Amino acid sequence: MNREKVILLVEDNPDDEALTLRALAKNRITNEVVVAHDGLEALDYLFGAGEHEGRDTSVLPQVTLLDLKLPKIDGLEVLRRIRADDRTRLLPVVILTSSKEEQDLVAGYSLGVNSYVRKPVDFVEFTEAVRQLGLYWLILNENPGRV
């Protein structure tokens, strides 16, 4: 596993944050997880702004786990801005959300999301979903920008 790469988790709900971290841990995914609690914070992190002023923006997360319902700037807008910026255009983004509404699915894929995972209520299923995510995005998939 690529231990140098961080995982950016954009999640405003502390319970979901804890459960996601737990699921990652249970699947022995030991990458550093940077948590942004709203959309603005996520963008600040990615573009080195706000409290992340001065961060080396050339270092991108291995994968971004993005919730849709977020304070300040919602998930779809964050995704739109990621895809609009050349630095982050190819950043792998997985939408990880409660919603299975078709409109969100369609909007997500049309904005260029790499994957769309619905958080199940059943924690066992949730852990399984995170495992498959980690398997694909952290182990199998080569980040195109880093070849």
Place this chain on the structure above:
Amino acid sequence: MMDRLFSLRVRVLVLVLLAVVPAMLLMLLSARDRRDASEESGRARALQLARSVEVDYMHRIDTTRSFLAPLAQVFALVPNLSNVTQTACASFFDKLIANTADIFQVGVASTDGTVICRSPAGAESAASVAAEPFFTTAMNSRAFSVGHFEFESVTQKPALHVGYPIIGPAGTVTGVLYAALDLNAISTDLGKTADPSVSFITLITPTGTILARYPNPEQWVGKEVGTPPSLAAMESGGPGITRESVSLDGISVVSATVGLANAGASEPGAGSISALVSVGIPKDQVFAGINDRLRDDLLGLLAAALLAGGLGWFGSGVLLRKLQLYVGTTRRFSEGDLAARAGPPYPRNELGALGRSIDDMAVAVSERQQEIQRLNEGLEQRVADRTAQLEAANKELESFSYSVSHDLRAPLRSIDGFSQALVEDYADVLDDEGKQMLGRVRAGSQRMGQLIDDILQLSRVSRAEVGKEEVDLSVMASGIVDDLRRTEPHREVEFQAAPGLTVTGDRRLLRIALENLIGNAWKFTSHTERPQIEFGAEGGPGKPVYFVRDNGAGFDMAYAGKLFGAFQRLHAMDEFPGTGVGLATVQRVIHRHGGRVWAEGATGQGATFSFTLGGSS
């Protein structure tokens, strides 16, 4: 339309004719009456004229008698008539009659009929008058006598001889004085007395010899024209007869005939008529006024009829133009020209009232039309408002669903996740009962998560627009079964699908319905020994009935009505898990396709869920 309007004119003309015909009949009838009356008066006038001729004739006879009476007294004093000097006597007679117009001859005869002397002087003497009727009658009756009409032998004039007996002092008849009346003079006088309207006056003997005539005496007097037809009637004793006839001149006349009594006859009757007087008045004369008046009347009537007909024709033309205007107006109006009006001027009659009421109606209808239009616009506005409200409500519902889907599930995930974390991290401090309880907490939260998903699907089915596309239900059903087999590979279920069941509908919604139906069959055959699921169609191609049949747990038909209600369940949770929303969702999908869904089954003997689709092909 024109034909019927035209017939109005014809009717007017027929009406005029109907009015004219009785008037004409009345005129003809009254003309006939007047003609009868005129004929009557014509006959009366003719008769009166004939009588006046009779009176005139009698007067002439009387005058002659008065002339002879004193002369007879004188001759009675002559002792012997034979001794009278003939020439002296004749001269005396000539002198006597010189001043009389009627008498052209006077003579005296002895008792044996020998003419002693007579006027005119110097004329040859006739031998005897013994055979003459006037002589014998005068001798026998010793009184004035009138002889027959005859043509005098000397002058050949038409004449009437009268005789007067000379009675001597001894009382014996000593001779007979006689005189001849000139009938030509009578003819002349007839011409004087006749009024110009008279056609003819004829004096004729019973044997048919014309004695006197007006006009043209020279042509007719002395002619034999046969026994007058009126003689027979005359002899039956009538005072005079009138009739219509044709005169000798060939003129149609109304004539009257009177018989002249023989003055010498003792009593009237057969044979006592010595002559007939006929007076004729031309029919033309009699009826002249009437015919003229009838002609004038008929001409007047014709003029009135033509005037009335003409007025009716052109008057109805005015009427027809108005009618055509009104017909045209109502037609244009009925064809949608709401501005069509007959318009003033309105004639001051029923037609005008019609025109006015057509316009009133047009105004009322137009106003109502505008009112309807206004109401419609208001209605459209209201529909638009309601649609907007409905859309707003739908949007609200959508965002509500969105929130539910998002926010209701997050706490459930916390409950489930941290319960699991408890079991994992604190296994050593939890006894079995504690772990079991946490297991129940997790089951509850997962079940609630499922419920939320199902309710969201149900509401999505209600809100979603129903698309129209070709959907092969057979392929879809097989795909669903394949999915189920992947999820539960340990189950061995026999599945049969009739091929090629293609319908028109919304693919996504139909899949939800089939997923629920086949999913139910899959679920309720889980305790069955050799589970079988069948998808197929029954009924004709016009209205096929699709069905999903299984040999699973079935249900009691008594509860069939509850099957399709949301949250209605017929089985215990531990027996067959489920939320009770699936069939409600199926029913909504089918209803939204204009179809019907129903279930048949029996406890332990499987179930059949049938449905139709309104838009199926």
